[in-house]
Amino acid sequence: MQILDGKATAKAIKNELKEAVDTRKRNGKKIPHLAAILVGSDGGSMTYVGAKVKACDEIGFESTLIRYDETISEQVLLDKIDALNNDNSIDGFIVQLPLPAHIDELKVTQAIDPRKDVDGFHPMNLGNMVLDLPGFLPATPAGIIELLRRYEIETEGKECVIIGRSNIVGTPLSIMLGRNKNPGNCTVTLTHSRTKNLKEVVSKADIIVAAMGRPEFVTADMVKEGAVVIDVGTTRVEDATKKKGWALKGDVKFDEVAEKCSYISPVPGGVGPMTIASLMINTLRAMELKNN
Amino acid sequence: MQILDGKATAKAIKNELKEAVDTRKRNGKKIPHLAAILVGSDGGSMTYVGAKVKACDEIGFESTLIRYDETISEQVLLDKIDALNNDNSIDGFIVQLPLPAHIDELKVTQAIDPRKDVDGFHPMNLGNMVLDLPGFLPATPAGIIELLRRYEIETEGKECVIIGRSNIVGTPLSIMLGRNKNPGNCTVTLTHSRTKNLKEVVSKADIIVAAMGRPEFVTADMVKEGAVVIDVGTTRVEDATKKKGWALKGDVKFDEVAEKCSYISPVPGGVGPMTIASLMINTLRAMELKNN
Numbered sequence: 001m002q003i004l005d006g007k008a009t010a011k012a013i014k015n016e017l018k019e020a021v022d023t024r025k026r027n028g029k030k031i032p033h034l035a036a037i038l039v040g041s042d043g044g045s046m047t048y049v050g051a052k053v054k055a056c057d058e059i060g061f062e063s064t065l066i067r068y069d070e071t072i073s074e075q076v077l078l079d080k081i082d083a084l085n086n087d088n089s090i091d092g093f094i095v096q097l098p099l100p101a102h103i104d105e106l107k108v109t110q111a112i113d114p115r116k117d118v119d120g121f122h123p124m125n126l127g128n129m130v131l132d133l134p135g136f137l138p139a140t141p142a143g144i145i146e147l148l149r150r151y152e153i154e155t156e157g158k159e160c161v162i163i164g165r166s167n168i169v170g171t172p173l174s175i176m177l178g179r180n181k182n183p184g185n186c187t188v189t190l191t192h193s194r195t196k197n198l199k200e201v202v203s204k205a206d207i208i209v210a211a212m213g214r215p216e217f218v219t220a221d222m223v224k225e226g227a228v229v230i231d232v233g234t235t236r237v238e239d240a241t242k243k244k245g246w247a248l249k250g251d252v253k254f255d256e257v258a259e260k261c262s263y264i265s266p267v268p269g270g271v272g273p274m275t276i277a278s279l280m281i282n283t284l285r286a287m288e289l290k291n292n
Numbered sequence: 293m294q295i296l297d298g299k300a301t302a303k304a305i306k307n308e309l310k311e312a313v314d315t316r317k318r319n320g321k322k323i324p325h326l327a328a329i330l331v332g333s334d335g336g337s338m339t340y341v342g343a344k345v346k347a348c349d350e351i352g353f354e355s356t357l358i359r360y361d362e363t364i365s366e367q368v369l370l371d372k373i374d375a376l377n378n379d380n381s382i383d384g385f386i387v388q389l390p391l392p393a394h395i396d397e398l399k400v401t402q403a404i405d406p407r408k409d410v411d412g413f414h415p416m417n418l419g420n421m422v423l424d425l426p427g428f429l430p431a432t433p434a435g436i437i438e439l440l441r442r443y444e445i446e447t448e449g450k451e452c453v454i455i456g457r458s459n460i461v462g463t464p465l466s467i468m469l470g471r472n473k474n475p476g477n478c479t480v481t482l483t484h485s486r487t488k489n490l491k492e493v494v495s496k497a498d499i500i501v502a503a504m505g506r507p508e509f510v511t512a513d514m515v516k517e518g519a520v521v522i523d524v525g526t527t528r529v530e531d532a533t534k535k536k537g538w539a540l541k542g543d544v545k546f547d548e549v550a551e552k553c554s555y556i557s558p559v560p561g562g563v564g565p566m567t568i569a570s571l572m573i574n575t576l577r578a579m580e581l582k583n584n
Contacts, residue, residue, distance in 0.1 A: 123422070167423055180484075185486040187481060187482070187484075190480055191479050
C-alpha cells in the first residue's frame, strides 16, 4: 500500500508555481492576485481561508482577505462581488462556503464573473467542464485528478465508484474521470443516498472516491483487494485526546482499508492540500488568460 | 413487454402545446417562433430539420428555415447567429449538426445566446443542468426523461447503464438520471469505448440507455429479464427492400431484446419524436421567459 501524499504533492505544485511567479517578477510582469471573501467566523471556514491565504504567501501570489460579519445582507455581498469582478488588479476570487442561511449561495456563485471564478463553481465553468472546453475546473475534483496524474495511477478502463453526488465534488468528478483523457476513461458509477446495495456496488470498484461526508463510512469489507481509495471527507469529530477538542475524520476507515488497498489518500494531508493547490493553479491561469 | 411509444407521447405533448398556443392566440399574445439553420444538404439533416419545421406547423408555432450552401464560410454563419441572437421576433433557434468540416461546431454552438439555445448545447445551459438550475435541457436527454415520466417508470434506486458518453446524449443524461428528482435518483454508470466487460456491466442494469450509434449492438444476452431499454441509436443501414434504399436502425436488436425486457423504445418512433417534442417545449419556454 502506498500513501497518496497530497501534502507533499501540493508542496511540489506550489514550488512549481513559485518558480513561475519568480520568473514573472524578474521580468517585471504582474503577480497573480487572489481575493477571498469570508462571511462570519465558522471555525472550519476560517481554517480553510487561512490555508488559502497562506498558500498565496508561500508561492508569492498577492492575496486579499475580505471579512464580513455573518449578519451582512446579501446585497452587500453581491455589491462586493460586482466590485471584484470589475477590479482589474484582482485575477480571481472566491467566496468561502457555506454562507449564512439568509444568503442565497447559488445567487452568489452565479454573480462571480466566470473568468474570475477560480473555485470553478459557476455554471459556465461547469458547462465548459462537461464539454471539455477551456475554463476553471472545480478545485477539489481537479486536485484529485492531479493527484492521480502525479502518482501515474492507471485509470483507463478502470471501474470507478464515486460515493456522493455533490455539485462541487462527486458530480463534476464523475464527468472528469469518465471522459476521454488521461487521467480519465474510467467506467464511472455515481452513487448516492438512494443507491441500493451500495456495499456491493463499491466492492467491485478499482477506484473508490468517498465524498459523502460520513466519517469512516467506507470499511474494509467494502473495498476490493488492491483498489485505489480517495478520501474526500473532512468532518470534525469530537476527540478529547486532542488539544483543540476535535479530530478531522475522512469518509474512509483508514487503518483497516489501508491494509487492503494499493493506494490511499489520508485525511488530513490528502485531498485537502490538493484542493488548495488547484485553486492556486486556477489563479495563475486566470491571470495568464487576462494579461498574457 | 410494453412499447415506449415516443411517437404517440410526442403527439400528446404537441397537442398540449397547441392548446397553450391557441390560448395565447385568443389572448392576442405572441406566438413562439423557432428558427433553424441548415448548412448543406445531408439527407439525415434535411429529414430532421424538416420534422422540426413540421412540428412547429402542427402546434401553431411560427418557424423560419434558413438554408446555406455547404461551402459557406464560418463567418457568414456566425454573423447570422449574431443576427438571430438580436432578433426579438425569434424566441429560439438551432443550428442543425453536423456542420461541414471547415466550420468549428463548438464555436458555433457557443455563439448562440444561451437564452435562445433551445437545443441546450451551450456550456451555460449544460452548467445549469449540472447544478439543476433553470435553463434549457439538451433535447434528447430531456425527451428520454419525459418518456420515462409519462410512462410512470420507477427510476429511484435503479441501476442505470448508459452506453455512449456523447456531449449531447450520454453525458448529460447520466447527470439528469442521477440527480435527486423524479425521474432520477438512479445509480448511473456511464460506459464508453474504453469500458471493459461492457456486456457484464450492461447485463446488471435495470435501465439500459443505448446511445453509441452502433446498429443492433445490444443483444438479448446483454439484457436482464425485465429491464427497461431506451434506444437512442439512429443509423441509416442499407436495405434494398425499402423504397428509399435504407432503413433506420437503433442500437438495440429490437426483436430479441423486446422479448426479455419490460419496456422498450423502438426505432423509429421512440426517442426521435421525443427529441422534437423537447425542442418544442424549450421553444415555448424561451418565449415565456422573454415575454411572460
